[in-house]
Amino acid sequence: MIKIQKKNFNIDKEIKYLKDKYSNVGAVNTFIGYVRDFNNNKDVKYLDLDVYKEMALKELSKIKNNAFKKWRLVDCLILHRYGRLKVNEKIVLVVCLSEHRKDSFEASKFIMDYLKKDAPLWKKEFYHNDSVWLENSN
Amino acid sequence: MIKIQKKNFNIDKEIKYLKDKYSNVGAVNTFIGYVRDFNNNKDVKYLDLDVYKEMALKELSKIKNNAFKKWRLVDCLILHRYGRLKVNEKIVLVVCLSEHRKDSFEASKFIMDYLKKDAPLWKKEFYHNDSVWLENSN
Amino acid sequence: MIIKYFAWIKDITNKEYDTINNDFPKDINDLKKYLTKIYPDLQKHLSKDILRFAINMEYVSENHNLNQNDEIAIFPPVSGG
Amino acid sequence: MIIKYFAWIKDITNKEYDTINNDFPKDINDLKKYLTKIYPDLQKHLSKDILRFAINMEYVSENHNLNQNDEIAIFPPVSGG
Numbered sequence: 001m002i003k004i005q006k007k008n009f010n011i012d013k014e015i016k017y018l019k020d021k022y023s024n025v026g027a028v029n030t031f032i033g034y035v036r037d038f039n040n041n042k043d044v045k046y047l048d049l050d051v052y053k054e055m056a057l058k059e060l061s062k063i064k065n066n067a068f069k070k071w072r073l074v075d076c077l078i079l080h081r082y083g084r085l086k087v088n089e090k091i092v093l094v095v096c097l098s099e100h101r102k103d104s105f106e107a108s109k110f111i112m113d114y115l116k117k118d119a120p121l122w123k124k125e126f127y128h129n130d131s132v133w134l135e136n137s138n
Numbered sequence: 139m140i141k142i143q144k145k146n147f148n149i150d151k152e153i154k155y156l157k158d159k160y161s162n163v164g165a166v167n168t169f170i171g172y173v174r175d176f177n178n179n180k181d182v183k184y185l186d187l188d189v190y191k192e193m194a195l196k197e198l199s200k201i202k203n204n205a206f207k208k209w210r211l212v213d214c215l216i217l218h219r220y221g222r223l224k225v226n227e228k229i230v231l232v233v234c235l236s237e238h239r240k241d242s243f244e245a246s247k248f249i250m251d252y253l254k255k256d257a258p259l260w261k262k263e264f265y266h267n268d269s270v271w272l273e274n275s276n
Numbered sequence: 277m278i279i280k281y282f283a284w285i286k287d288i289t290n291k292e293y294d295t296i297n298n299d300f301p302k303d304i305n306d307l308k309k310y311l312t313k314i315y316p317d318l319q320k321h322l323s324k325d326i327l328r329f330a331i332n333m334e335y336v337s338e339n340h341n342l343n344q345n346d347e348i349a350i351f352p353p354v355s356g357g
Numbered sequence: 358m359i360i361k362y363f364a365w366i367k368d369i370t371n372k373e374y375d376t377i378n379n380d381f382p383k384d385i386n387d388l389k390k391y392l393t394k395i396y397p398d399l400q401k402h403l404s405k406d407i408l409r410f411a412i413n414m415e416y417v418s419e420n421h422n423l424n425q426n427d428e429i430a431i432f433p434p435v436s437g438g
Contacts, residue, residue, distance in 0.1 A: 012150035015170070023175035023226055029246075030168040032153070033357055036237065037161035049356070050283050052349055055333035056356075080356060087161055092357050099174065101250055101438075108167075109243050112357060120330070120349070121356025122283035133284045134355040171438055187437070188364050190430055193414035194437075218437060230438050239357075250438060258411070258430070259437025260364035271365045272436035 002060045003079040004053050008090060015095055018075050025074050025097045029104035031112050033092040035085050039134075042127040044087055051082040052120035063114040067096070070110065071103040078111060080121060140198045141217040142191050146228060153233055156213050163212050163235045167242035169250050171230040173223050177272075180265040182225055189220040190258035201252040205234070208248065209241040216249060218259060277344055279307070282351035285327070288317045304329055304339045307348065327352060358425055360388070363432035366408070369398045385410055385420045388429065408433060 001018070011032065019025055035047050060078045067073060079093040094111050098104040116136045123134040139156070149170065157163055173185050198216045205211060217231040232249050236242040254274045261272040277300040280293045294314075301307035307329075312319045321327055329336050330349040342348065358381040361374045375395075382388035388410075393400045402408055410417050411430040423429065 010150050011153055011168075012148050015149055019172065019226070026172055026174040028168075028170040028172065030149075030166075030170070031239065031243070032166040032168070033239070034157065034164055034166070036164040050286075051356075052280065052282055052330075052333075052351065055330060055349065058333050088157070101169065101171070105169070105243070105247050105250075112239055112243075116354075116357040118335075118354065119356045120282065120351060120354055122352065123355045124283070133352065135353045136355045136357065188367075189437075190361065190363050190411075190414075190432065193411060193430065196414050254435075254438040256416070256435065257437045258363065258432060258435055260433065261436045262364070271433065273434045274436045274438065 001075075001077045002057050002064065003077070004051060004056050004060075005079065005081060006083040008081070009079060009093060011090075011093065014077060014079065014093060018077055018095060018097060022074050022097065024099055027098050027101035027104040029096050029101070029108040031092070031094040031108050032090055033112075035087050035089050035091060037087045039125060040127075040132065045126045045128070046084055046086045047091075047126070048084055048124040049082040049091070050122045050124070051080070053082075055120045056080065059119050060115065063111055063118065066114070067107040067110050071096075071098065071107045072100075073098050073103055073107055076107065076111070078115065080115070080119065082121065139213075139215045140195050140202065141215070142189060142194050142198075143217065143219060144221040146219070147217060147231060149228075149231065152215060152217065152231060156215055156233060156235055160212050160235065162237055165236050165239035165242040167234050167239070167246040169230070169232040169246050170228055171250075173225050173227050173229060175225045177263060178265075178270065183264045183266070184222055184224045185229075185264070186222055186262040187220040187229070188260045188262070189218070191220075193258045194218065197257050198253065201249055201256065204252070205245040205248050209234075209236065209245045210238075211236050211241055211245055214245065214249070216253065218253070218257065220259065277301075277342065278347050279311075280347065280349040282349065283355075284352060285318070285350055289315055300344060301342055303341050304336065307342065311350070321352075328354075358382075358423065359428050360392075361428065361430040363430065365433060366399070366402075366431055370396055381425060382423055384422050385417060388423065392431070402433075409435075 077095040096104040215233040234242040234245040
């Protein structure tokens with residue numbers, strides 16, 4: 001499942017919603033990204049996250065499908081927020097469900113790596129006096 | 139933090155409790171292990187988890203400290219349940235907090251690998267007519 | 277044809293998209309010339325080849341023909357996650 | 358000295374631990390002989406070297422001296438996680 005949303009999420013509920021469908025799942029790996037208070041040597045106040053929503057849904061589906069081709073996954077959720085996000089707020093959630101732990105770990109890392117590279121989302125970081133559009137490094 | 143407990147846990151609450159202390163955390167990797175419905179070619183009814191509690195606390199602390207030596211972690215939780223656990227119940231939770239995602243992913247995997255190898259915990263799996271003590275493979 | 281702008285491209289164009297109904301650019305190179313004309317501040321970025329283009333939500337890395345009903349998007353390197 | 362049993366070792370000893378106050382085993386090899394005597398069913402496992410020993414909650418892989426106040430633990434390969 002792919003979700004692009006403004007609103008916050010509850011990690012337990014998101015995982016439970018997926019996990020409740022499958023009794024053959026032994027392993028769930030989850031990644032959560034948060035807004036940090038300090039970046040580029042400056043105190044961060046908040047982020048504005050811009051998104052090309054329809055394309056992000058398509059790109060993230062593609063990344064998810066590639067993960068399914070490479071590992072034995074039972075299910076997978078990629079959730080990304082957009083809009084204004086303050087320090088300590090959650091930005092992104094990836095959840096990979098598999099029978100055995102190796103698949104969930106590797107798929108989750110793969111998805112985050114490609115999300116950072118290809119998903120059309122942009123962070124504008126606001127400091128005390130200025131702001132800057134960020135670019136992901138490799 | 140290391141927790142060895144009988145009772146269930148809420149993933150969101152456990153993560154929030156850790157994350158709320160730090161505003162410099164950008165990445166949280168989480169692993170959750172569940173009781174699967176099928177193993178050893180048999181339908182599983184439930185598990186009994188035996189633990190050498192004091193030593194498990196000590197071993198898991200050691201594993202956690204080794205993870206801190208190898209990666210830049212901000213904090214870390216290892217929670218393992220014991221006692222009777224039914225199919226679909228959560229067994230283990232590992233949460234690694236770091237500034238950047240690589241550290242949280244690798245530390246979380248490292249901790250699970252060593253937990254599976256060295257933490258003094260034993261699963262007895264109950265099927266329809268019989269039961270068996272399990273051994274982790276490598 | 278619709279041309280969508282994202283992130284700091286929007287700060288230059290001061291709008292989220294343009295629609296072109298007549299005389300639309302026939303390929304990406306043509307589109308770059310078109311954009312340079314109406315948004316001179318885009319030129320330095322276009323010439324440095326740092327922007328990414330998508331046609332109908334698929335990345336294109338080389339020059340590519342455009343059709344009347346295409347949705348084109350122009351944006352800087354991404355920074356989600 | 359206390360000797361703790363875990364997992365299926367407990368199914369053989371039918372108890373969780375033994376305490377030895379006098380004539381306690383002086384090292385791990387000595388302990389193995391002691392256990393074989395009171396729990397004959399343990400012998401085949403002890404001889405196959407599949408069990409793990411911990412002294413005061415630290416793994417020991419080689420023979421090791423034992424002291425009166427030691428807490429020894431004997432268990433099969435682990436299966437947590």
